[in-house]
Amino acid sequence: MSALILRSAKHLYKLLKVYLTLALLGALAVIAVETVLAKPVLLIAAFMIVSSTSIVVLLWAQSQGTIPRKLTQPRLQEERPPKLPESLMVVSLPAELAEEIIGDLTEEFYRLRSKYGRYSAITWYTIESASVFIKATALHCGLGSGKSLTQFLKKQSS
Amino acid sequence: MANPHKLTGARAREAGLRVIHALLELIAHLLVLAGLLVGMKLLEKFAHKLWDQDYLFFNRLKLRYIFDSADLAILVGFLVWGVYSVVTAYVRKPD
Numbered sequence: 001m002s003a004l005i006l007r008s009a010k011h012l013y014k015l016l017k018v019y020l021t022l023a024l025l026g027a028l029a030v031i032a033v034e035t036v037l038a039k040p041v042l043l044i045a046a047f048m049i050v051s052s053t054s055i056v057v058l059l060w061a062q063s064q065g066t067i068p069r070k071l072t073q074p075r076l077q078e079e080r081p082p083k084l085p086e087s088l089m090v091v092s093l094p095a096e097l098a099e100e101i102i103g104d105l106t107e108e109f110y111r112l113r114s115k116y117g118r119y120s121a122i123t124w125y126t127i128e129s130a131s132v133f134i135k136a137t138a139l140h141c142g143l144g145s146g147k148s149l150t151q152f153l154k155k156q157s158s
Numbered sequence: 159m160a161n162p163h164k165l166t167g168a169r170a171r172e173a174g175l176r177v178i179h180a181l182l183e184l185i186a187h188l189l190v191l192a193g194l195l196v197g198m199k200l201l202e203k204f205a206h207k208l209w210d211q212d213y214l215f216f217n218r219l220k221l222r223y224i225f226d227s228a229d230l231a232i233l234v235g236f237l238v239w240g241v242y243s244v245v246t247a248y249v250r251k252p253d
Binding site: 011012023024025026029030034038 | 186187198227229
């Protein structure tokens, strides 16, 4: 009997949580609508934030699927290059270049890891990735010369 | 050979159990809904006592609208999720 009461109480609590959430969402929705009507620029800002976040997430997901992972063993997977610098390169570089450069940097990362240790390899990889990211971003923004980036990328891939 | 009367009785009992389950689900939803709506109404009355009914937040948003939209969200939620739960409870095979 007590089990039945407990089950019913749990079910009622679950219903209460869902309906309370709906009520809060409804109240928030009207506030959001009024805010957007008052300041439409907020809607544009929110759209830009959401869309840019989506693009970054999609590019990252694409990189997960397209860039070959040489090491698939669970223990060794923990030792792979850090994800954030890699994602930055994926976002900033053209797809064909990104795959090539990341592949080269990853190979070098494994070599350095076996020679100098994990932290040294991560530090090197992060600095190199940041360098690639900054140069590629500068080129996108029209700040750097295309020649220097091309030379830099050639140097990276050689 | 199976007794057709017994079969009919078992089927009727199963149908009865399904109806009871569906009714219990409906009552649970209605109880929670009524509790929430009454609670929100009381909260609204209290808020109207503190501020005016047409008090404007940031000189734009009426206090009444917030409560009305919360009520609407709950009712729409009941129409969708509540009805779905009741139908599911009826369709589900009784233990």
